[in-house]
Amino acid sequence: MAYQALYRVWRSQRFEDIVGQKAVTQTLKNAIMQHKTSHAYLFTGPRGTGKTSAAKIFAKAINCPNSVDGEPCNECTICKEITEGRLNDVIEIDAASNNGVEEIRDIRDKAKYAPTQAEYKIYIVDEVHMLSTGAFNALLKTLEEPPKNVIFILATTEPHKIPLTIISRTQRFDFKRIGTQDIVDHLAHILIDSSLKYEEQALYTIARAAEGGMRDALSILDQALSFSEDEVTLADALQVTGSLTFEMMDRYISACLSGDVEQGLETLEVILNSGTEASRFLEDILLYCRDLLMYQQAPKLLEGKTGTITDAFKDLAKQTAPERIYQLIQILSDTQNEIRFTNHATIYLEVGTVKLAQGNRSIVSTTAVSPATGAADPEAVTELKAQIQKLQQEVELLKKNGAAPAQETAKAPARQQAANRNSLKIPTERVYQVLRDATREHLIKVKDVWEDLLQMMSVTQRAMLKASEPVAGSPTSIVLAFDYEIVCARASGDDEIQLAIQNNLSKLIDYAPTIVCITRDSWPNLRKTFIQQNKDGQSETPEVDVLEAEGDIQLIAEDSEENDSASRQEIVDEAVTMFGSEIVEVVND
Template sequence: MAYQALYRVWRSQRFEDVVGQQAITQTLKNAIIQNQISHAYLFTGPRGTGKTSAAKILAKAVNCPHSQDGEPCNECDMCRSITAGNQEDVIEIDAASNNGVEEIRFIRDRANYAPTQAKYKVYIIDEVHMLSTGAFNALLKTLEEPRKNVIFILATTEPHKIPATIISRTQRFDFKRIRTEDIVEHLAHILAESHIDYEDQALQVIARSAEGGMRDALSILDQAISFSDGKITMQNAMEVTGSLTFEMMDQFIQHCAQKNVAGALEMLGEMLASGKEARRLLENLLVYCRDLLIYQQAPQLLNEKTGYLTEAFQQLAAQTAPQQLYQWIDILNDTQNDVRFTTNPTIYLEVATVKLASSGGAPAIATSETSMDEQQVQQLKKELQELRQEIQQLKQTGVTAQPEAPKAPKRKPQTNGYRIPKERVFNVLKEATKQNLVNVKMVWEDLLSSLTVTQKAILRASEPKAASPSGLVIAFDYEIICQKAANDSEFGLAVHNNLSRMIPDYAPDPIFITVDSWPELRKEFLSGDHEVVVEEVFEDAGDLSLLPEEPADDTVVTKAQELFGELATIEEN
């Protein structure tokens, strides 16, 4: 028989086999025992957390004639056929490759017929967020009027892309990331059953690299078994996952603690030369600094199996101040965010290394600043005393000081870091309609909810200002966010695609400007040679600031003031 990957061999076949999702599996088992089975379920959560496995177990449990305590027997013909994937009443569909209206209509038509062999006809639609708008509408009709003995199980990693009308007609279960301890326990069980030796620290490294996904953990374990020579060691796990060895992290952090910038940069070069990936490197260093902090404050909580409790680690924990660790963690976290949006992470890593090795002089600086502050206070006291004496002398001589009128503060010139795409804005305004703008504003909140967390944070500080059939002008409160949005092609594409999905026959290209530039752009456009009806373009057409201001004829007033000075009184009729 051909070799099968571990994640296929050890795929969960019973609810009790699903790791780390006890609340969900117990709820589903109780529903089966009490015969309170819903017509539609939505399983959401990160990859490799058991969504599809739970869907197949649910399909077996509701159709198994020998089900006990909500669990399938896995011995009858029905359970075996569902496990093998050849049961015609249990249909698995990949929405990534079958996302059209015709496929969903075919499912809807087949759902009208009763199951041939099973008690329930079950449709498992994986990656359901990939369905098109038309396909979702076709599926919605089926969920609104469910047929008897038909169950839909929808699985997705991106629930924010599913229409709210679909979600509201399902029972939603959110699968969470699996704890590192649970992954380690499951991996140890598999290796024990397979009669393979291992080191505890190796499983810790693999479990951390999996980031809460059991399928990823099993895939990494599969590689480690092939790479090892009969026994999975920590070194094998480090090589397979691309993680830093504890010795590397000890040396790197020691250089940073000693403010040895050259040594830290040299160590970084060695780590990158050995093939360490930037994101994994930063993650390992973050966890290492976190463990240093925990070992200082609560050493009993740090498990010896982590492998960090080396002599160098304990020495660093004893000598490094907590404030220093806080600074390092902030620097590494900021760099981790920056690396996500760059094609050259080495530069950010080198800058972060210089920051790590340069920080740490807070106490000495604070002492120095304190002494300087005291000197400045004494100097100010002395100057204040001299001023009081001068004022007293002026009062004695009968001279009264006339306070000067406060000068208006000079406005700082605005920075021109972001270049406003004026021509593109004008092209939108030439064809803009008020109705297009109203349509966009009606779905604005839905658009925010359909984006990722990072994209939502960017768009939250903005507002649509004008819309045409082919373009949309979006104004941002802050120039730095506007520039970030303009440089992020994925963000613009997400806005374009989601608006085309929410508004029929409307797919605008977003154009980003700042709020401060919008009034000038409007006035310049309206004062130019453009024949437009203001009320049909701008939603706030009643605002007189849209139109160019007429210069006031104040020549006479100015001349009178020059001749008579303060004796002239200006009165408006």
């Protein structure tokens, strides 16, 4: 028989086999025993936490003729066929590839027929958040009035994408991330059962890298076994997961805590050259700092559980004040956020290392008192006195030069005026060109698909366009009004975002306009000036004033003896064509 991955071989076949989800499994077992099962369930939680396994076990337990205490026997024909995926009454559907209305309608039609072999017909819909809006609407009626002996089990990793109307018609079970210790115990059980040797510290390394997912842990264990020839060692686990060795972390943090910038940067270079990814490096160092803090406050909870208790680690924990560790964690967290959207993570790591090493200077309390003895450090006291004297001198200087702050304040308007001169330049002529050819149909078309367009953009592009709105459209261009000037300036100079808008609009409505970016504050004046210029360009036209009242555009036409009705009607028709009859009101005074 061909080799099977560990996560397939050791897939849970009973509720008791599911690790770390006691509350969920006990509730489902009790419901089966008491015959109080629902017609629809929603299983949510991170990947690899047992959602699909629990759904298949539930399907077996509720249909098993030999069920005992809510558990399937796994010996009868029905249990075996469900395990092998051959029972026609248990249907597994991947919503990622079957997310259309027609597929759900097909399910709804077939659900009306009674089960042929088992007592209940079970539909397991995996990654249900991938269904389209139409598909959810098609599923809604079936969940509201389900056929007899039919149960739906919906599984997802992103419950926030599921309509509330669907969630309210299901029993929701949240699968939590599996604890590190639970993963380690399960991995140890598998290795002992397979008669394989292992080092306990290696299992902790694998469990941490799995981030609460049992399937990920089993996949990493599979790699480690292949790499280490049927014995899981710590060194091999570190190689497979890309984690840092404890010696490397000891050396790096020691350099940072001692303020040795050069040593810290050299250690960082060695770590990165060994192939460690920036994100993995930061995760390991953050966990190391967390362990330092825990060892200081509750050493018994940490010893023997993580494998990080080296002599250097103990020395660092004794010599470092908690405030200094808090600072390390804050700097590392900030660096972790900064590298998420960059292709030059090494730069941020190097800057972060310098901050870590120099941070000791800003926490005087860390060096003034020895954490181990509580006695004052003479050198630190001397440094404190020098700093206090320097601060006193600066205060005296400020008192003597009391006019300096006022002078600085006086310069502020000048700086503000300079900033205003450098503000964004609005492309007035391009906007007027769009307004000359603008039609209501083009604007409505873009507005109707605007939300769909945003979902097709990248995360960064979507964030920029969230603060914008299409306000005018012609056959060749659209005008976007942005809430913030800085975002408007960035979008107008970003060729990629303009190309993305054109490409995605062409897919949605076969319309690929160029983009003109303006600020929302400038839009009323641009529109008013354009209409005024058009009025002035005609010999006999009414005076037209453009006002905004609660988002609606009101055109107030003032009659005069010289104006004839034909000219007035032409201006009104132009306004209706440009902005739409729904938002234009003509008032004759």
